[in-house]
Amino acid sequence: MTQAVPQVHPIFDEATWTWTYVVHAGPGSACAIVDPVLDYDAKAGRTRHASADKVIDYVRANALKVEWILETHAHADHLTAAPYLKAQLGGRTGIGEHIAAVQKVFKGIFNLEAGFATDGSQFDRLFTDGDEFRIGALTGKVLHVPGHTPADIAYQIGNAVFVGDTLFMPDVGTARCDFPGGDARTLYRSVRKLLSLPPDTRLFMCHDYPPSDRPVACESSVAEQKARNIHVHDGVSEDQFVDMRTRRDATLAMPVLILPAVQVNIRAGEMPPKEGNGTSYLKIPVDAL
Template sequence: MNLAPEVTGFYEKHTGSVQYVVACPETKHCAIIDPVLDFDEKSGATATIEADRLLRFIEERGYQLKWILDTHPHADHFSAADYLKHRTGAPTAIGEKVVGVQKLWKDFYNWPDFPDDGSQWDRLFADGETFMLGHIPVRVMHSPGHTLASVTYVIGDAAFIHDTLFMPDSGSARADFPGGSAHALWHSIQAILSLPEDTRLFTGHDYCAGGRAAAWEATVAEQKATNIHISRLLTEADFVAAREARDRSLPMPRLILQALQINTNAGRMPQPESNGRSYLKIPLNLLQSPWA
């Protein structure tokens, strides 16, 4: 049996995000992972350019879409999961700890009636849960740290590691969002690096370090040997100290307050108001000030 899925990455330059179509080569069953809904923060305009690109690719390849998977509620782009579900009928899924993120942000946005039970998705995956993508087994790993809800999808010989590790020249992801933890991130990274050495690891973002072309794939062995954080910060204490120091120097993502409204709601837009228009809500003085 071929346990190597066909993996195609689609780079979204505006947010540095990588979206994936992952397919069983024998059955042509596929999943979309972390799809992006286009959003221009200056005009407030949304579009489905990226999501439609994924759908065209799936049609061209003759794939059958079986899952729309998010690894976590993203803070830097909108999820296109709801749009894709309405276009295709494929079920949406995320890790079950998303309910903890919903509870946090429900309070931040003062949404007393917002459902915080994960019911916006068709499936909530528990740590260690398995399912099949065609003939290829999929295992879900809870990988908290960047967020408390993050999961890794291990699909055959490939693992989709979202915002834990970046490419080796870029290190690891930040862990200072509400519910994040550098200690938890360390343990999640160690679990990912305990996968077989030749496992292909696919990142959720790339920021083109040093001006190189976008890249998003490295093996476990390559990450262990050359990742600028993991190969140098060899203890949990050293990693946490370096990660927390780095995080204190970083500005908040420019879309975090907009994106979490959409992504804690499975990619749904806010309900239109009486004039037929949807609005985003921005809590003032919630997150750390850039002047602090």
């Protein structure tokens, strides 16, 4: 049986430069939501749902049934809106199985409560490399692509691959590797894994940070990346990439939302348990990073 061709609806969050995707086979079909964004005002510690509500509006306008809410990794630059979307639309949350390693590291950094589980059980499904899953008439396949973090995965749905932070648009390059568990050599090999797919494979980015001479964009192709990616085009060796990535990462500031985002995202988007006054609190580890 021929698989349905995935339709991809991108939604851009300007505050975090993040792309969220709704993937489906047409109006009335099942769908998956990839990398949703919760609006978070770091100055006030306040959450809102403007970005997630755009997802809800699109899903309802097209009579879609949410089967999955998928994370490519535990993001450091935005908070996930997965719990809000799940409450409104249903669906199961999924992430790569190596989220457990990320949880173990950050449980220590944030000195989280003793009962915080570091086995990934906050998510409905932990995917392993090569896993397949259904989205109605569509089939998804999981590709483990570590390097940015140990837990990064990409989702291949038909001829579309949602690459997370592994790759950016060709004129932006690749993701940093200096977070806990990141590794430039591993990232290079993950990128080559993606670029071994057929040349016309559609690659969808999690972020875009465009130069001033073009608007934001979300889609590239294997052929375009191999020809034009400024960091990993064909001909760039592993050693050359590692040297470039290591030197570049040493110049980068931490993402603005890394401290709140990681605490929330390793909990599958839930806030820390409320304290005696009914309020949740996020921690700021002083001089720890």
